[in-house]
Amino acid sequence: MFLGLTLGSGAITYALSLTAAGLIIQYWNKDFNIGILIAIFWVVFTLINYLPVGIYGELEMWLSSLKVITIVGFIIFGICIAAGVGDEGTLGFKFWHNPGAFNSYMVPGAIGKFVGFWAVMIQASVAYQGAELVGVGAGEARDPRKTVPNAIRVTFWGIMGLFVSTMFLITMLVPSNDPNLLNDSSDASASPLVIAAQRAGVRVLPHIINAVLLTAVLSAANSNVYSGSRILLALAEEGQAPAFLKKTDRRGIPYFAVAVTAMFGLLGFLNLSSGGGQVFDWLLNISGVAGLTTWASTCLSHLCFTRALKAQGIPRSELPYVSRFQPYTAIYGLFFNVLITLTQGFTAFIDWNVSDFFAAYISVILFVVLWLGHKLWYREPFVDPAKADLVRGRYDSNGERSPADGGV
Numbered sequence: 001m002f003l004g005l006t007l008g009s010g011a012i013t014y015a016l017s018l019t020a021a022g023l024i025i026q027y028w029n030k031d032f033n034i035g036i037l038i039a040i041f042w043v044v045f046t047l048i049n050y051l052p053v054g055i056y057g058e059l060e061m062w063l064s065s066l067k068v069i070t071i072v073g074f075i076i077f078g079i080c081i082a083a084g085v086g087d088e089g090t091l092g093f094k095f096w097h098n099p100g101a102f103n104s105y106m107v108p109g110a111i112g113k114f115v116g117f118w119a120v121m122i123q124a125s126v127a128y129q130g131a132e133l134v135g136v137g138a139g140e141a142r143d144p145r146k147t148v149p150n151a152i153r154v155t156f157w158g159i160m161g162l163f164v165s166t167m168f169l170i171t172m173l174v175p176s177n178d179p180n181l182l183n184d185s186s187d188a189s190a191s192p193l194v195i196a197a198q199r200a201g202v203r204v205l206p207h208i209i210n211a212v213l214l215t216a217v218l219s220a221a222n223s224n225v226y227s228g229s230r231i232l233l234a235l236a237e238e239g240q241a242p243a244f245l246k247k248t249d250r251r252g253i254p255y256f257a258v259a260v261t262a263m264f265g266l267l268g269f270l271n272l273s274s275g276g277g278q279v280f281d282w283l284l285n286i287s288g289v290a291g292l293t294t295w296a297s298t299c300l301s302h303l304c305f306t307r308a309l310k311a312q313g314i315p316r317s318e319l320p321y322v323s324r325f326q327p328y329t330a331i332y333g334l335f336f337n338v339l340i341t342l343t344q345g346f347t348a349f350i351d352w353n354v355s356d357f358f359a360a361y362i363s364v365i366l367f368v369v370l371w372l373g374h375k376l377w378y379r380e381p382f383v384d385p386a387k388a389d390l391v392r393g394r395y396d397s398n399g400e401r402s403p404a405d406g407g408v
Helices: 002-025 034-048 053-082 094-100 109-119 121-127 133-140 144-173 192-200 205-237 255-272 276-311 328-343 354-378
Strands: none
Touching: 002 034, 002 205, 002 255, 002 276, 034 053, 034 205, 034 255, 053 144, 053 192, 053 205, 094 144, 109 121, 121 276, 121 328, 144 192, 192 205, 205 255, 255 276, 276 328, 276 354
């Protein structure tokens, strides 16, 4: 079920990323047909995923390096602007007081500010999804016992040190009631990074930031096809997807799985319809909620895993990577992922809208239906912690993987 959720999130996000790339390019030319851009990017990144994995990794390394350099540069830029280098003089925390850090939404007063804060949770969750790809890539890592723990640490500190710092600085540089932030523009002119550069009076910087945003979403599109195809391969190997999806070429690329995953990217063409904006919102919500349910399932799986370790007398110190503060962080993650998943569409109830309701909860409905359907069809009992298989697929200290029929 976890693999299926991750597949759905990645496949749908592929269409979302292709659409976002087209919208970003329209920042420079609003008359450019987004359908042409989606088609070009779809062909390019589908073909890239048929190349050797080493080429994919090299491309991702350069794209990621460019993002990191830009974020570090923006942090330096943001500190300078907040200190008074820009056209608006010294900013400091002025915008935290006037107009305030939060805007009211749908209802007035403090409750309206909380409603506004909670209503954007789903958009925020989409931005932070993708860290689970560290686990997906473990199957093709040369020495996963060493490389995966290092990748987990880098991912964690990268998110905390770069993403959170950037968001903090944006709250200092862009007021919550900025008209460009609140307009209905579908291109990248509404990006807070671009707005911050424009308010500072640096003319060329918005174009540079927009170009980097383009590389970021293209990198995401590339990762979506890779992760989705590998998850589909894993599902087929577990007997939960058609057997033909297990077929790989001599380089280990699951060509049928790549094709099936890439087909979801064609959903991006729905944005060419008259209700293109609504389609984008649907894709965004489906992807976001699927990611939240994926992480909730991950946290629950980890709690079950630690319970199985305890039942079988296996100390956590034997694991190649031991996360701090477990199982408490898994409990924390499970609680808030479930809470946000169940409440993120509450605005549809305040001002009832059938379309908004299904956009917010279609992934939750699919999750419940598929989970119950799986249980009823296969009639599989819940796993006894003392008998849970903790060996299959595990790598030993020599980098050798346990056979598929391994057991405890």
